[in-house]
Amino acid sequence: MQKVVTSCILFFLLNAPLFAQISPRYKDKNAPVEERIDNLLALMTLEEKVLQMNQWAYGHNANPNNIESIMREVRPEIGSLIFRSTNPEYRNQIQKKAMEESRLGIPIICGFDVIHGYRTVFPIPLAQACSWNTDLVKQSCSVAAKEAWLSGIDWTFSPMLDVARDARWGRVAEGYGEDPYANATFAIAAVHGYQGDTLANKYTIAACLKHYLGYSLSEGGRDYHYSDVSNQTLWETFMPPFEAGIKAGAATVMSGFNDIAGVPASANHFTLTEVLKNRWGHDGFVVSDWGSVKNLIDQGVAKDLKESGLKAFMAGVEMDMVDNVYVDHLPSLVAEGKVPMSSIDEAVRRILRIKFRLGLFENPYVDVVAEEKRYLQKEDLQLAEQLAAESMVLLKNEKETLPLKSSFKNLAIIGPMVKDSVHIMGSWEGQGRPQDVETLWAGLNKEFKGKAKLHYAQGCDYDGEDTTGFAAALAAAYQSDAVIVFLGEKRNWSGENGSRSTIALPHIQEQLVAALRKTGKPLILMLSSGRPLELIRLNKLADAMVELWQPGTCGGSAAAGILSGRINPSGKLAITFPQTTGQIPIYYNMRQSARPYSGHYQDIPRDPLYWFGHGLSYTTYSYGPVHLSSTTISKAQRIIAEVEVTNTGTRAGKETVLWFIADPVANISRPMKELKFFEKKTINAGEKTIYRFEIDPIRDLSYVDSNGTRHLETGDYFVLVNDQKVKFELIE
Numbered sequence: 001m002q003k004v005v006t007s008c009i010l011f012f013l014l015n016a017p018l019f020a021q022i023s024p025r026y027k028d029k030n031a032p033v034e035e036r037i038d039n040l041l042a043l044m045t046l047e048e049k050v051l052q053m054n055q056w057a058y059g060h061n062a063n064p065n066n067i068e069s070i071m072r073e074v075r076p077e078i079g080s081l082i083f084r085s086t087n088p089e090y091r092n093q094i095q096k097k098a099m100e101e102s103r104l105g106i107p108i109i110c111g112f113d114v115i116h117g118y119r120t121v122f123p124i125p126l127a128q129a130c131s132w133n134t135d136l137v138k139q140s141c142s143v144a145a146k147e148a149w150l151s152g153i154d155w156t157f158s159p160m161l162d163v164a165r166d167a168r169w170g171r172v173a174e175g176y177g178e179d180p181y182a183n184a185t186f187a188i189a190a191v192h193g194y195q196g197d198t199l200a201n202k203y204t205i206a207a208c209l210k211h212y213l214g215y216s217l218s219e220g221g222r223d224y225h226y227s228d229v230s231n232q233t234l235w236e237t238f239m240p241p242f243e244a245g246i247k248a249g250a251a252t253v254m255s256g257f258n259d260i261a262g263v264p265a266s267a268n269h270f271t272l273t274e275v276l277k278n279r280w281g282h283d284g285f286v287v288s289d290w291g292s293v294k295n296l297i298d299q300g301v302a303k304d305l306k307e308s309g310l311k312a313f314m315a316g317v318e319m320d321m322v323d324n325v326y327v328d329h330l331p332s333l334v335a336e337g338k339v340p341m342s343s344i345d346e347a348v349r350r351i352l353r354i355k356f357r358l359g360l361f362e363n364p365y366v367d368v369v370a371e372e373k374r375y376l377q378k379e380d381l382q383l384a385e386q387l388a389a390e391s392m393v394l395l396k397n398e399k400e401t402l403p404l405k406s407s408f409k410n411l412a413i414i415g416p417m418v419k420d421s422v423h424i425m426g427s428w429e430g431q432g433r434p435q436d437v438e439t440l441w442a443g444l445n446k447e448f449k450g451k452a453k454l455h456y457a458q459g460c461d462y463d464g465e466d467t468t469g470f471a472a473a474l475a476a477a478y479q480s481d482a483v484i485v486f487l488g489e490k491r492n493w494s495g496e497n498g499s500r501s502t503i504a505l506p507h508i509q510e511q512l513v514a515a516l517r518k519t520g521k522p523l524i525l526m527l528s529s530g531r532p533l534e535l536i537r538l539n540k541l542a543d544a545m546v547e548l549w550q551p552g553t554c555g556g557s558a559a560a561g562i563l564s565g566r567i568n569p570s571g572k573l574a575i576t577f578p579q580t581t582g583q584i585p586i587y588y589n590m591r592q593s594a595r596p597y598s599g600h601y602q603d604i605p606r607d608p609l610y611w612f613g614h615g616l617s618y619t620t621y622s623y624g625p626v627h628l629s630s631t632t633i634s635k636a637q638r639i640i641a642e643v644e645v646t647n648t649g650t651r652a653g654k655e656t657v658l659w660f661i662a663d664p665v666a667n668i669s670r671p672m673k674e675l676k677f678f679e680k681k682t683i684n685a686g687e688k689t690i691y692r693f694e695i696d697p698i699r700d701l702s703y704v705d706s707n708g709t710r711h712l713e714t715g716d717y718f719v720l721v722n723d724q725k726v727k728f729e730l731i732e
C-alpha cells in the first residue's frame with residue numbers, strides 16, 4: 001500500500017507542471033457535471049480516490065451497535081462522515097478543512113440516520129404508513145431534512161423499504177408495513193420530501209434507500225440472520241419499493257447485512273449491479289451498511305478483509321461505511337490487477353456526482369441559525385401532531401366506548417407509558433430529546449383541563465413481576481368513570497437488533513389489565529409499540545383499543561384528542577396483527593395455496609386478529625356498489641373503477657379506500673390479492689364522495705416472473721374494495 005502511495009506521489013510530483021496547466025474545470029459551476037467529474041478524476045491520485053470511497057463516523061449516537069473503537073482524526077480527503085453532532089459550526093469547520101487543507105478541495109458528504117424526524121420526532125415509519133397520507137409523510141420528511149440540513153447533514157440513511165414479513169423482527173418499525181405497493185408509494189413521498197425539487201437547494205438532503213435487499217426475511221425474525229429469498233419473491237415483493245424509490249430520484253442506496261439465498265446483499269453483483277444499476281439505471285452510489293463489508297468474513301464468503309473488500313467492491317458497493325477496508329486494501333488490489341482502475345473511477349464518479357448534485361462544491365457550508373429557529377417550529381409541531389393523529393388506529397370500540405362521554409368527570413389514567421417521554425419516540429429518534437416530548441400525561445391534562453379529573457397510577461413497570469402498584473391502580477379505577485391504560489413497548493424492544501421471541505406484551509402488563517377488568521368500568525387500552533402486538537388476551541378484556549405506535553414529540557396531544565373525540569381516528573393498519581406469535585408469518589398478500597380452507601392452526605382462529613387495512617372511526621361509512629366502466633379490458637386500454645362512499649354518521653371523517661386486484665389463475669400462483677391504489681379523503685357527515693381507480697393492465701394486472709420478466713395474461717381478474725369483489729376480463 002505504502003509503495004503504491006509513494007509511487008502515486010512521485011508520479012504527481014514529476015507531472016506537477018502538467019497538472020498545473022490543466023484548468024480546474026471541476027471548479028467551474030457552469031460546466032456540465034460529467035465534465036467536471038472527468039476533470040477531477042484526471043487530477044486525483046489513487047489514494048485520493050479511495051479516500052472518497054470511505055466513510056468514517058464522528059461522535060456517538062444512541063445505537064449501541066454503532067460504537068466505533070477509536071475516534072480517528074478526520075482527514076481532509078475523507079469522502080464522507082457520519083455526523084452525529086447537531087452543531088452546524090462544527091460541521092462547517094470540518095468542511096473548511098476538507099475544502100482548504102486537501103489538495104483538491106473536495107467537500108465531505110455528512111450523513112446521519114434521520115429516520116422519522118431529526119429534533120422534531122414524527123411517528124415511526126410503520127405508524128406513518130397507517131396514516132395512508134402520503135402528503136403528510138412527504139411534509140414530515142421535508143421538515144426532517146430542513147432541521148438536519150441546518151445542523152450540518154447532507155444525507156439521510158432513509159427511507160427503509162424492507163417489506164415486513166415477521167413482526168418479531170424489530171425493524172418492522174422502520175418500514176412502511178407488509179405491502180410492496182404501500183412501501184413503494186411512501187418511498188416516493190419520502191424521497192421527494194427529503195430531496196425536494198433539486199438537491200442543490202438549501203434544506204434538502206440526499207435520500208438513501210435501504211436495506212437493499214431482502215433483509216426483513218432474516219430467519220425467525222432474528223436480526224442480522226440469514227434470509228432465504230427466492231428470485232420470485234425478490235422481484236415481486238422486495239424490489240418494487242426500491243425500483244420506485246430509484247425512479248423518484250433517490251440519490252443513494254444502502255446494501256444490507258443479510259444473505260440473499262447464500263450470496264450476501266453486500267456482495268451481490270446481481271442485485272447491486274445487474275438490477276440496480278444496469279436495469280434500473282441508478283447513477284448514484286451504494287454505501288455498505290455498518291460493518292457489512294467486514295461481515296462478509298463472518299458470513300463465510302471472504303477469508304480476510306482484503307477479500308471482503310474485493311467482493312463488496314466488485315459487486316457494486318461504492319462506499320465503505322466505517323470499515324476502512326477499502327482504504328486499506330483497494331490500492332493493493334488495483335496494483336495486483338484484481339480491481340481495474342476503470343472500476344475505481346466509475347465508483348468515485350458516482351460519489352462525486354451526488355456531491356455535485358448537492359451543490360457541495362459551490363456551497364460547502366450550511367447556514368448557522370439559532371437553535372430556536374432551527375428546531376421544533378410551531379407549524380412543524382402541528383404537522384407532527386397531525387401525522388401522529390392520522391397514524392393511530394382504533395382497533396376496537398365496543399358499544400361506542402370512545403370517544404369518552406363528556407359526562408365522565410373522573411378518569412383513571414394508568415400504566416407504565418403515561419409519563420414516559422423516551423420510549424414514545426421509538427427507535428432511531430434522530431436528535432429527539434425527551435424534554436421536547438409532550439407526554440401522554442401532559443397531553444391528557446391539556447385536553448381534559450376543566451372537563452374531568454385525572455387519577456393517575458403507574459400500576460406496573462414495562463416488565464418484571466412487581467405487582468405492588470396494582471392496588472393504587474385499582475383505587476384510581478374505582479373512583480373513576482372510565483379506566484384508560486397506557487401499555488406498550490420500550491423503544492429498544494424494536495428497531496435494529498430489537499428482535500423478540502414473542503410479540504405479546506410482558507405478562508405483568510396483561511395481569512394489570514386483567515385486574516382492572518374486574519372493576520367493571522369501561523376499559524380502554526392505549527398501546528404504544530414498534531410492531532404489531534399479540535392481543536389475543538387483551539382484546540377480550542378491553543372495551544376499546546387504540547394502537548398509538550411510537551408517535552414522537554407530539555403523541556400526547558394526538559392520543560388525548562382521540563380519547564376526547566377532538567380527533568376522529570382515521571388510521572388503518574399497514575401490517576397485520578396476528579392472533580398469536582405462532583401465527584407468524586401471516587400477511588394479507590400471501591400466495592394462494594393448495595387447500596385454502598384447511599391446514600390452519602387448530603388452537604386459534606384461522607384469520608389474524610386484525611388484518612392489514614383494519615381501522616375504525618367515530619363515524620360510519622357506507623360503500624355503494626363498485627362500478628366498472630367496462631367489464632372487459634384490452635391490453636392497451638384502461639378502465640375506471642368507482643365506488644361511492646357515504647358518511648352515514650354524525651361527524652366528519654377521513655376515509656381511506658384501498659383498491660386491490662386478484663388474479664386467480666396465472667402461469668405462476670399469485671398472491672390472494674394485491675394492493676394497487678389507495679386514496680384518503682375527508683367526507684363530511686351526511687355527504688358522499690366518489691373514489692376512482694384507473695386500472696392500467698400493464699401496471700396493475702401483470703406480474704413478474706423469477707427472471708424479472710413481466711407477463712400480462714388474458715383472463716379473469718377481480719377488483720376488490722372493502723367486502724366487494726367484482727370480476728372483469730382482460731382480452732387481447
Ligand code: NOJ
Pocket residue numbers: 066113157210289290496
Ligand atoms: C446500521 C443500520 O442497519 C442502518 O440502518 C443504519 O443506517 C446504519 N447502521 C448507520 O447508523
